[in-house]
Amino acid sequence: MINSRAGYGKIEISFTVNGEPKKLRAYPMERLLDVLRLKLGLTGAKEGCGEGECGSCSVLMNGVLMNSCLIPILQAANTNIQTIEGLAAENSMHVLQQTFLDYGGAQCGICTPGMILAAVQLLDRNPQPTTEEIREGLSGNLCRCTGYNQIIDAVAEAARRRNSA
Amino acid sequence: MRANPSDYEMIAPGSLHATVALMASEPGTWLPIAGGTDVMVQYAAGNLRARRLVSIWNLPELRRVEVTDGELRIGAGCTYTDLRQHPIVASEFPLLASAARWTGGIANQNRGTIGGNIVNASPAADSLPALLVCEAELILVSARGERRLPYVNFHTGYKKTLLAPDELIQTVCLPRRYASYISHSRKVGARNAQAISKVCIAALGWVANGIVEDVRIALGSIAPVPLRLRETEQALTGRSIDSASLLLARKTAMAEVCPIDDIRSNARYRTTVAGNLVVEFLNRLGPGRSHEPAGAEDTSDNNVLERWNRLPIEKATGAILPCCGSKAWAQKMSARRPISNEDSLLVASNEVWRSLAPPDWMEAFQSHPRIGESKAAQAYPQSVAWSAQEQRGVTDDSLSVKKALADANREYERRFHRIFIVCATGKSATEILSILQHRLNNDAETELREATEQQRQITEIRLRKWLQG
Numbered sequence: 001m002i003n004s005r006a007g008y009g010k011i012e013i014s015f016t017v018n019g020e021p022k023k024l025r026a027y028p029m030e031r032l033l034d035v036l037r038l039k040l041g042l043t044g045a046k047e048g049c050g051e052g053e054c055g056s057c058s059v060l061m062n063g064v065l066m067n068s069c070l071i072p073i074l075q076a077a078n079t080n081i082q083t084i085e086g087l088a089a090e091n092s093m094h095v096l097q098q099t100f101l102d103y104g105g106a107q108c109g110i111c112t113p114g115m116i117l118a119a120v121q122l123l124d125r126n127p128q129p130t131t132e133e134i135r136e137g138l139s140g141n142l143c144r145c146t147g148y149n150q151i152i153d154a155v156a157e158a159a160r161r162r163n164s165a
Numbered sequence: 166m167r168a169n170p171s172d173y174e175m176i177a178p179g180s181l182h183a184t185v186a187l188m189a190s191e192p193g194t195w196l197p198i199a200g201g202t203d204v205m206v207q208y209a210a211g212n213l214r215a216r217r218l219v220s221i222w223n224l225p226e227l228r229r230v231e232v233t234d235g236e237l238r239i240g241a242g243c244t245y246t247d248l249r250q251h252p253i254v255a256s257e258f259p260l261l262a263s264a265a266r267w268t269g270g271i272a273n274q275n276r277g278t279i280g281g282n283i284v285n286a287s288p289a290a291d292s293l294p295a296l297l298v299c300e301a302e303l304i305l306v307s308a309r310g311e312r313r314l315p316y317v318n319f320h321t322g323y324k325k326t327l328l329a330p331d332e333l334i335q336t337v338c339l340p341r342r343y344a345s346y347i348s349h350s351r352k353v354g355a356r357n358a359q360a361i362s363k364v365c366i367a368a369l370g371w372v373a374n375g376i377v378e379d380v381r382i383a384l385g386s387i388a389p390v391p392l393r394l395r396e397t398e399q400a401l402t403g404r405s406i407d408s409a410s411l412l413l414a415r416k417t418a419m420a421e422v423c424p425i426d427d428i429r430s431n432a433r434y435r436t437t438v439a440g441n442l443v444v445e446f447l448n449r450l451g452p453g454r455s456h457e458p459a460g461a462e463d464t465s466d467n468n469v470l471e472r473w474n475r476l477p478i479e480k481a482t483g484a485i486l487p488c489c490g491s492k493a494w495a496q497k498m499s500a501r502r503p504i505s506n507e508d509s510l511l512v513a514s515n516e517v518w519r520s521l522a523p524p525d526w527m528e529a530f531q532s533h534p535r536i537g538e539s540k541a542a543q544a545y546p547q548s549v550a551w552s553a554q555e556q557r558g559v560t561d562d563s564l565s566v567k568k569a570l571a572d573a574n575r576e577y578e579r580r581f582h583r584i585f586i587v588c589a590t591g592k593s594a595t596e597i598l599s600i601l602q603h604r605l606n607n608d609a610e611t612e613l614r615e616a617t618e619q620q621r622q623i624t625e626i627r628l629r630k631w632l633q634g
Contacts, residue, residue, distance in 0.1 A: 008174050028175035029168075029208065029218070051206040052273055053359055064246075067272045070205040072198070074175050075222050118271060128493070130520035139358030140270015163522050 013077050017042070018086025028074035033057045035073050036083060044084035044113040048142070055141030058114035059083050065121040067140075084113035087120070096120060096158045105154035107145035115141045119155045128159060168211045175218040181226035181306070185333065187219055189308035193330035195219040199227075199242055200276030202269065203285045227280065227335065236341055238304075241280025241334040245269070245292075248279065256477045257344035259503045260295035260367040267291050267352045270359050280334040283316075286324045286390070287361075289429075291352055293391035294367035294383035299343050306335040313338075323389035345475060346371050346379075348503070349446040353438055354429075362386050363430035366442040370450045375405045382446065386430075387422035387439050394421050397443060406451040414447055415440040449505070469634050470510065474503040487547035488627040489620070490532025493525040494518060507632055511625055518621050526617050530586050533623075536597055537570050542584075551627055559594045566594045573601045580605065581612055588622035 010025040017040060024039055036042045036059070048054035050069050057069045060082040087094045096116050099105065106112040115138060122129060122137030129137065134155045135148075143151060175198075178184045188195050196215035198204045199222050207213040221227060227242030230251055237253055245265040248254050255262050268291050269277055282290050283303070301316040307329060316337070319327050328334070346369040354360040365385040371378045380401050382394045397417040404410045424435035473481055481499040482492070489495065497517040504510045531542040534552050537559055541552065559570070577585040585601055592600075604615060 008171065027170035027173065029170040029173040031170075031205070031209075050209045052202055052269070055270060055272055058272055064275045065272045066275055069209065070201045070276065072175060072201065072205065072218075072220070074177055075201070075220055077177070121271070128520050128522055130497070130516040132516055133520070136266075136358070137271060139356075140272045 011074070013073055015076050015078060016080045018082060026073045028072060030073045031069055032059070032061075032071040032073055032076045032081070033068040035076075036068060036081075042083050042085050046110050046113065048110065053142070054111070055114040055118060056111050058117045058141065060117055060121065063121075063124070065118055082117070084116060087116065094120075095161050096123075096155070099154040099158040099161065100151070103154035103157060104150040105146065111141055111143040111145075115143065115151060119158065122155070123159055123162065127163060129155070131156065168208050168213060173208075173213075173216055173218065175220060177220040177222075179224075181221075181224055181333075181335070184219055184221055184224065185306060185308045185331070188331045188333070197221045197284075197333055199278045199281045200244060200273075202273050202277040203281060221333065227278075227333075234341075237339045239279055239337045239339065241283070241337060242278050243280075245274035245277050245279070246271075249274065252478060253341075255500075255502075256475070257341055258295070258299065258339060259348050259474065260298065260350045260369070261292060261339070263350045263503075264292040264295045264352075264365075264367065267357045267362075267365075273359075279337055283319065283334055283337070284326065284328060286320055286326050288323065288388060288390055289361050289365075289386040290391065291362055291365050291385065294365060294385050295350065296337065296339070297383035297391055297393050298367050298369050298381040299339055301340075302338040303334055304336040304338065305329075305332045307332040311335065317393060320390035343369050343381075347450055347471060349449050351442055351445070353442070361429060364424075364435050364438045364442065366439075366446065368443075368446040370446070372406070372450050377401050377404055377406065377410075377450065380450075382418075382443060384422060384439055384442070387424040387435050389423075392422065394418055394443070396421050401447070406447055411444050411447055414443050418443040469632050470504060470506070485631070487532075487545040487551070488631050489514075489518070489624045490529035490543070490545070490548065491518075491521060491525045492528065493521055494529065494624075507629070510628055510632070514624055514628055515621060518617070518624065523613070526613075526620065527583060529620050529624075530583050530616065533584065533586060535574050535584050536587065536589060536601075537567055537574070537594070548627075551630065555589045555623070555626070558592050559589060559597060563594075566598060570594055570598050570601070573598060573605070577601060577605060581609065581616075583616070586616045586619045586623075588619045588626070590623075590626055 010027055013026055014023045026035055033045055033047060036045055045059055045068050046056040047069060048056035052067045052070045057067050058065055059068045061079050088097060096119050100116060118138050118141050126133055134152050178187055194217050196218050198218045198220055221242060224242055227240040229240045230243060231238040232253055245268050248265040249262060268274060282292050296316050302313055303316050303319060304311055304313050321327060349368045350366060352362050352365045354362045362385055364387055368382040370380045380398050382398055383391060385391050397414055400413055400417045401410060419436050419440040422436055422439045424432045426432050473484055478499050482495045485498050486495040494517055498513060501513050504513055532544055532548055534541040574585055587597055587600055589597060604612060607615060
């Protein structure tokens with residue numbers, strides 16, 4: 001039992017964000033997106049539509065891609081959250097960050113954090129996706145700049161670099 | 166207006182028992198929330214009337230799948246991703262697997278649950294017609310106990326259900342007896358991902374000796390509830406599939422639906438599409454495509470695919486493997502089922518082939534005998550027979566050409582460290598020799614590209630033969 005009786009008040013939430021344990025007080029229905037951006041200063045996840053249509057608020061919860069705008073913070077208690085800020089290691093970019101740069105996969109940047117996290121989950125589950133599988137894996141993430149082809153090329157290239165590494 | 170989180174109370178009791186006890190203590194007060202893909206949307210828009218929520222996300226009692234001889238029992242808290250990844254759903258319930266694939270995008274499939282989809286009771290939900298045609302039953306649970314009822318009666322009107330204020334859906338039970346039926350589904354919408362359907366269909370059929378023995382058709386977005394087309398089903402049962410029965414089916418279906426105009430589409434379009442979808446399904450069942458009970462021999466094109474679509478994944482992988490020789494290719498092809506026709510099969514094959522890594526290509530190359538020989542490093546019985554047919558032209562040529570070919574083969578293997586791959590069908594030994602000598606001039610990268618292209622052509626020819634049974 002996470003919390004026996006919350007009442008109409010704030011509760012204490014413990015969870016891990018990008019490997020760091022966090023403890024904070026919040027109303028249980030506060031959205032994970034707002035907690036990340038406003039309470040923890042992690043502004044990588046963006047609010048696009050606020051209703052699970054655009055994917056720009058995507059994060060990984062226990063390694064699984066989710067829209068943080070649809071997660072009440074109570075449901076994130078005791079989980080592991082990964083945001084775009086936690087992706088790069090010390091001084092080197094994640095391979096997907098590098099290929100997005102190399103292939104022009106990012107323009108205005110609003111969709112990019114969610115797009116990259118969706119690609120992270122895709123390649124975790126399917127290291128050699130076909131183009132069709134890449135399109136499907138990213139189908140919940142909308143981009144209004146690139147026309148998608150550069151993004152798809154970037155993900156395909158990341159898969160190749162990983163497999164040949 | 167946006168909601169204020171301080172107006173809401175929320176509890177995560179952590180067990181099914183504690184959840185139903187809470188709901189029983191104040192019936193109708195506590196709104197269950199699982200993955201939040203509907204509730205949080207209403208909340209964000211300031212439209213969520215319930216002020217007290219009980220989280221049932223990830224309750225272990227609701228997130229398991231039980232397989233018995235007769236049925237699949239899916240916990241109501243299973244997500245669409247859980248469904249897509251379950252091997253029995255993939256092999257025996259293709260209608261549900263496609264619906265899960267078409268619902269939202271990946272992030273929503275990771276959160277949206279089958280129970281939530283049923284309780285939200287949208288007439289446009291993609292998975293509900295699939296549950297209707299396979300005679301799903303629901304187990305509802307409350308502090309008072311459990312009850313089991315047929316899903317078909319669950320929706321009583323637009324967004325109205327038989328669920329009592331203190332009840333939850335615990336399990337969705339799917340009988341396995343329709344696994345060998347021909348199935349058909351389609352979503353008509355602006356796009357598959359994210360978009361909500363304008364019309365969607367799920368249908369199952371059984372045809373023997375050209376006569377429709379059993380047919381079950383359900384549509385979404387054409388009535389206040391997901392609808393079984395009982396009259397259309399009745400009109401078709403016992404008839405052969407011909408132009409008269411297609412006409413009758415279209416007319417009956419169009420009269421049976423009662424769609425509305427809304428932002429996504431209008432009633433006239435939906436009615437027309439409903440008729441088209443029913444006819445499309447019947448064409449899949451239609452003459453020359455009927456199937457016999459398991460065990461009977463039938464060698465027409467489509468039946469090879471139909472049978473293959475219904476095989477468990479390991480068997481399907483083994484069945485298609487000799488067409489290419491790469492296990493990764495065969496697995497990915499099987500994962501793409503159902504594949505409905507030759508064109509889609511060839512498109513899928515080309516895509517999968519190009520997506521593979523060099524070791525997978527190598528595995529396919531090794532399943533061929535050296536040109537001019539009959540024994541491969543790693544062959545399957547069917548591929549030995551095909552190789553012999555493909556290389557028929559080579560065996561007719563003179564000894565001197567054969568000798569030159571053997572020398573060139575050796576030279577090729579020394580340079581590129583693998584056997585020479587060429588699509589030999591219809592080519593003589595002399596032609597192949599000149600191709601081989603030309604390709605010896607390629608650099609490694611160009612030659613690998615050439616070899617994979619040749620293998621792609623071989624696979625295509627073999628797939629066509631395979632479809633002929």
